[in-house]
Amino acid sequence: DAGITQSPRHKVTETGTPVTLRCHQTENHRYMYWYRQDPGHGLRLIHYSYGVKDTDKGEVSDGYSVSRSKTEDFLLTLESATSSQTSVYFCATGTVNTEAFFGQGTRLTVV
Amino acid sequence: GENVEQHPSTLSVQEGDSAVIKCTYSDSASNYFPWYKQELGKGPQLIIDIRSNVGEKKDQRIAVTLNKTAKHFSLHITETQPEDSAVYFCAASPRGGANNLFFGTGTRLTVIP
Numbered sequence: 001d002a003g004i005t006q007s008p009r010h011k012v013t014e015t016g017t018p019v020t021l022r023c024h025q026t027e028n029h030r031y032m033y034w035y036r037q038d039p040g041h042g043l044r045l046i047h048y049s050y051g052v053k054d055t056d057k058g059e060v061s062d063g064y065s066v067s068r069s070k071t072e073d074f075l076l077t078l079e080s081a082t083s084s085q086t087s088v089y090f091c092a093t094g095t096v097n098t099e100a101f102f103g104q105g106t107r108l109t110v111v
Numbered sequence: 112g113e114n115v116e117q118h119p120s121t122l123s124v125q126e127g128d129s130a131v132i133k134c135t136y137s138d139s140a141s142n143y144f145p146w147y148k149q150e151l152g153k154g155p156q157l158i159i160d161i162r163s164n165v166g167e168k169k170d171q172r173i174a175v176t177l178n179k180t181a182k183h184f185s186l187h188i189t190e191t192q193p194e195d196s197a198v199y200f201c202a203a204s205p206r207g208g209a210n211n212l213f214f215g216t217g218t219r220l221t222v223i224p
Binding site for chain 1: 112115117145147152153154155156157160200206210211212213214215216217
């Protein structure tokens, strides 16, 4: 998994509560990404980062925010979780000239 | 933005037969097309990729073909084995590399022993 660790691996939370997912990489890759995976939708990009403190929105960014204070860490925050955010979240890393390397995923359930 | 369509959604083949998965894309600027394999409970892993300056690429039992004019690309797996059973995703990138990948909806391949 190219040195990518996602935490937690599983989480159940209540509607309206804030949730933060963490992605840690040891590859020193410049780019980091957060995707969500839902049946019938494949993987969809939420946010990405192209450097420390440099982030941008992806295809499905509403309701999510991200931060990257260090090269190795990329945080995804759901400010107020909703049931529609129940999903499997994948972090990925890479460079312009390489493939995307994916972590093991975090299964989030919002009840 | 880019729109990637993938077919079929499920595919069952007998061990030893070939499997073909097809994808189409909409953005003519896309120039990088990776294929990912995802096993149960794991993250996707790259199995093969192709760039727009190449029409075909092969790696042992796996090959990918690209038709830029028609905007479609295909994954071919020959001599399938039970361990090939997984979900396969195609993707397209208008910016190249890992940046800004748009994924298809996946194909669940089952290889029957």
